[in-house]
Amino acid sequence: SENPTALIMIFGATGDLAKRKLFPSLYRLFKRGKLSERYCIIGVARRELTNSAFQESVRQSIEEAEGHHDDLNEFITHFYYHSHDVTDSSSYLALKTLANDLDTHYQLEGNRIFYLAMAPEFFGTIADHLKSDGLTDVDGFKRLVIEKPFGHDLPSAIELNNRLRQAFAEEEVYRIDHYLGKEMVQNIEVIRFANAIFEPLWNNRYISNIQVTSSEVLGVEERGRYYENSGALRDMVQNHMLQMVALLAMEPPIKLTDEEIRSEKVKVFRALKSLEGEAVKENFVRGQYGPSNKNNEPINGYRQEPMVKADSNTETFVAGKLIIDNFRWAGVPIFIRTGKKMATKSTKIVVQFKDIPMNLYYQHEKTLNPNLLVIHIQPDEGISLYLNAQKSGDTMNATPVKLNFSNNSVDHMNTPEAYERLLYDCMRGDATNFAHWDEVALSWSFVDKISQVWENQQAEQFPNYEAGTMGPKAADELLEKDGFHWWPVE
Ligand code: BG6
Numbered sequence: 001s002e003n004p005t006a007l008i009m010i011f012g013a014t015g016d017l018a019k020r021k022l023f024p025s026l027y028r029l030f031k032r033g034k035l036s037e038r039y040c041i042i043g044v045a046r047r048e049l050t051n052s053a054f055q056e057s058v059r060q061s062i063e064e065a066e067g068h069h070d071d072l073n074e075f076i077t078h079f080y081y082h083s084h085d086v087t088d089s090s091s092y093l094a095l096k097t098l099a100n101d102l103d104t105h106y107q108l109e110g111n112r113i114f115y116l117a118m119a120p121e122f123f124g125t126i127a128d129h130l131k132s133d134g135l136t137d138v139d140g141f142k143r144l145v146i147e148k149p150f151g152h153d154l155p156s157a158i159e160l161n162n163r164l165r166q167a168f169a170e171e172e173v174y175r176i177d178h179y180l181g182k183e184m185v186q187n188i189e190v191i192r193f194a195n196a197i198f199e200p201l202w203n204n205r206y207i208s209n210i211q212v213t214s215s216e217v218l219g220v221e222e223r224g225r226y227y228e229n230s231g232a233l234r235d236m237v238q239n240h241m242l243q244m245v246a247l248l249a250m251e252p253p254i255k256l257t258d259e260e261i262r263s264e265k266v267k268v269f270r271a272l273k274s275l276e277g278e279a280v281k282e283n284f285v286r287g288q289y290g291p292s293n294k295n296n297e298p299i300n301g302y303r304q305e306p307m308v309k310a311d312s313n314t315e316t317f318v319a320g321k322l323i324i325d326n327f328r329w330a331g332v333p334i335f336i337r338t339g340k341k342m343a344t345k346s347t348k349i350v351v352q353f354k355d356i357p358m359n360l361y362y363q364h365e366k367t368l369n370p371n372l373l374v375i376h377i378q379p380d381e382g383i384s385l386y387l388n389a390q391k392s393g394d395t396m397n398a399t400p401v402k403l404n405f406s407n408n409s410v411d412h413m414n415t416p417e418a419y420e421r422l423l424y425d426c427m428r429g430d431a432t433n434f435a436h437w438d439e440v441a442l443s444w445s446f447v448d449k450i451s452q453v454w455e456n457q458q459a460e461q462f463p464n465y466e467a468g469t470m471g472p473k474a475a476d477e478l479l480e481k482d483g484f485h486w487w488p489v490e
Helices: 016-031 051-066 072-078 089-106 120-132 154-167 183-193 224-228 231-249 258-271 278-283 414-428 437-455 473-480
Strands: 006-011 039-045 079-083 112-116 142-146 173-175 207-215 284-287 317-322 334-339 346-353 372-378 382-390 398-406
Touching: 006 016, 006 089, 016 039, 016 051, 016 072, 016 414, 039 072, 039 089, 051 072, 051 079, 072 079, 079 089, 089 120, 112 120, 120 142, 120 154, 142 154, 154 437, 173 414, 173 437, 183 231, 183 372, 183 382, 183 414, 207 231, 224 231, 231 258, 231 317, 231 334, 231 346, 231 437, 258 437, 278 284, 278 317, 278 437, 284 473, 317 473, 334 473
Parallel strands: 006 039, 006 112, 039 079, 112 142, 142 173, 207 334
Antiparallel strands: 207 346, 284 317, 317 334, 346 372, 372 382, 382 398
């Protein structure tokens, strides 16, 4: 089918996300013939820039990501720039005139995508103006793509949502969770629902626990101001981690349509047992990295980072035990863990199967290793299955063997591709891999109860893990209480 055409307005066009992800992703779509020949992008940001200066910065960011290509000269001529004041109607009216002219010039059929890739405090204001100043009066479709954070907690998320919904219907709002654009996150569904050997076992009769880890090596870098008000719980758990859990735990959808998938995911969030007071302390662990000096390489602790308070109570690490109270999952803990300045950059899911009823191979090995299914999300992409088998010549002894499938991705930079996929989905009107309001609301209500406990009590032991490690000891103890341990993620 023909590629959809649209005018894409990027608010925050001089920002980091636009440069590192959005421009290169648009170019890749163009390269793969997935962008209609009739496309046009308006970069919107505060600073004064000419079209040609903006086009040069677009070229530069694409070249940094993709190298030099001759067709870039032509590609960037479709980029325009509007210097914008987010609170001033006349600025929106000028933007509207530009948009309408370009719409005619490129025959964009009145299709419009508004991409908010900027400071969240302006999301509401911009949406108000888009409507009141007439930018949303179009003949074609209008869609709002909105980056995280979607609110700071449930009340602020509701307020933001109500405001956006004055200008856009729910099905016109595309809430980005870039983890949903990752190849192997999308693959969770395929692995589960396209294989006869997994789905029958995918329940509390055969699975003992699931572990979802997303560890980062980087610290908060220049984002101290944002991160101080966020912390790992809001930054990673409320969105990415819970979205992965929903995909792992949901029932098979009736069909692979966005409504069907969303409605199954929402049921998982509804079954997620909410934790309050003491239960938070029993099931959740918070951590903050402290300085380290391994190999004489001094690394800052979180409290030494720019824009961070010297006695900060903000968590840079979270581990938690999630209980999904439904028929399929009762009794199976789902452990999650994420943090900054950890030992390795890795996102992985480990599904640990229950032990077989009796071990006939005790002679040489004390215990058998459990069967594990590992879904590698990044940096490597693939799946591994750990089985027990007999090594040649070694009778009566079962040894773990690993079946490996590596999804040799085009390159190892997974993230820009996530954006590429999500941009394309939005242009086609497929909202499957975006967060629906119901999911966002339910995950905030889960997370809010935890942050209430944490915010009301200074974490006395902070910092409690050394930069470059896999987190505080309490995160290991969390699993040990249940007789489990974290499987290594490297
Ligand atoms: C973002 C968070 O949503 O995800 C960042 O705000 C985090 O703090 C990032 O670093 C991790 O994404 P990825 O794709 O690198 O795992």
